[in-house]
Amino acid sequence: MKTIVFAEHLNGKFTKSSLEAVSYASAWSASVGGTCIAITYGSIDASVLGTAGANEVWKMDALSAADGEQITKLMLAAQKESGATAIVLSQDLIGKSVAPRLSVRLNAGLVSGASFLPTGNIVKKNVFSGKAIAHVTVNSEISIVTVLPNSYGVNAAGAACPVNAFNAEVGTARVRVKEVRVEESESIPLPEADKVVSAGRGMKGPENWGMIEELAKELGAATACSRPVSDIGWRPHHEHVGQTGIAIRPNLYIAVGISGAIQHLAGVNGSKVIVVINKDPEAPFFKAADYGIIGDAFEVVPQLIAAAKAFNATK
Ligand SMILES: Cc1cc2nc3c(=O)[nH]c(=O)nc-3n(C[C@H](O)[C@H](O)[C@H](O)COP(=O)(O)OP(=O)(O)OC[C@H]3O[C@@H](n4cnc5c(N)ncnc54)[C@H](O)[C@@H]3O)c2cc1C
Incomplete structure (x- = not known):
């Protein structure tokens, strides 16, 4: 064959x-x-x-x-x-x-x-x-x-x-590429990412995403978000994961302040290891998690950043 x-x-x-x-x-x-x-x-x-x-x-x-x-x-x-x-x-x-x-x-x-x-x-x-x-x-x-x-x-x-x-008669392209822009940021494309740090409405507003980006940077991860977050315009649509967004299967998925609705899980439940950070112990996401941290994201995430920084410094 x-x-x-x-x-x-x-x-x-x-x-x-x-x-x-x-x-x-x-x-x-x-x-x-x-x-x-x-x-x-x-x-x-x-x-x-x-x-x-x-x-x-x-x-x-x-x-x-x-x-x-x-x-x-x-x-x-x-x-x-x-x-x-x-x-x-x-x-x-x-x-x-x-x-x-x-x-x-x-x-x-x-x-x-x-x-x-x-x-x-x-x-x-x-x-x-x-x-x-x-x-x-x-x-x-x-x-x-x-x-x-x-x-x-x-x-x-x-x-x-x-x-x-190899040559083939492929005709002319219907779409003309005028310009290819290489992303200025060093961010990792979400579908290619091995690790993803994702956040939801629990982050309260777009001004609080600095710590999500910082954690992602320290871990060498891409950033993602829940649907309402991209719908409200806190984050770009290409970060929206789930049933109606991108389906991803990274080795590590860290979900911060995301409830874990079935439509969100549909796009991330193929991840190898899921870590959930949520202040509500009853959040449905904990049922799908390999590791769960019950706590306030605004206290937990800075501690994770500090730990990741300390670890990276030893490399
Ligand atoms: C047809 C359809 C398709 C959908 N497709 C998608 C999809 O593709 N992707 C998707 O994500 N959603 C999708 N949804 C929406 C989905 O049902 C949920 O409404 C959505 O995922 C909830 O987003 P969220 O978890 O960010 O927000 P919320 O449900 O508001 O949850 C916020 C969470 O943050 C926690 N929290 C709050 N403050 C803190 C804090 N300080 N620290 C830690 N935790 C905190 C809360 O306990 C809560 O669990 C779809 C819905 C429908 C009907």
Whole structure:
């Protein structure tokens, strides 16, 4: 079985979710004795995709930005050339845009947001906010899977692999990239973050977020928030996690002054370790927590910052 997997990059680096998709694709193809070809574009050293398990890379140098329609055409051409019967993408912005297009054009079954490797033609994925696992059977000749970010993990045990030039007729982009702005802050993108410090209405107002940012900085974490906080405008919308926001699965999720409503939990309950800080011992979040601190955030968080600073000073 040949598997092709799309790898996206940002600011000269492959995204964590792409490396995860490559790791997934490589493990899937290896499980049936096949090969894994990573497909990418632009001027980047793509041999590193071999460390995540790709056997080879096909790269279209002439393409400079990931436009959904162009990447669809690139993947269609790569599927035709390779004869791949398995196609993997990350369930990120570009994957969500490209996978359904591929599904229609190849008449191929699509399983979106998979967290587990396929067994035969069955792909498992979490449903109902992680409360159940669906076993999806794909009956088409070609299978397409998008991998839920932070669910499978990145394999870095491989070695650099060959990169071959690949060209496809991808047409012109409908979206023109006028400018790429590199974030001035050194903040970590939320979907990529290994650790997240998140806060809710318990923080009382936007002026109190300094300590959340400081704790996140000391821990090397990204910041997030509950929905009402972004709805009121205390924090930007891209920080909103939950059922209607971003779903994240970091190794560490610290929730400060968040009640733990079901809609919030839906986006964070895949986190490996959950720490809850809340002054109400009856807050529902404590039921989902690995560690709970019953206390006032305005007293607890400064103590955590001091402890993190003291720890960092010993490194
Ligand atoms: C259809 C739908 C979709 C939704 N989607 C989402 C979603 O995606 N994400 C999301 O987050 N919400 C979502 N919600 C809203 C959700 O139901 C909750 O209302 C919301 O999560 C509550 O936010 P919160 O915990 O910040 O605020 P609150 O519920 O007001 O809780 C604040 C918490 O802070 C604690 N607290 C107060 N002061 C302190 C202090 N000094 N120190 C420590 N703790 C303190 C309180 O004890 C309380 O537990 C959705 C709702 C609906 C109906």
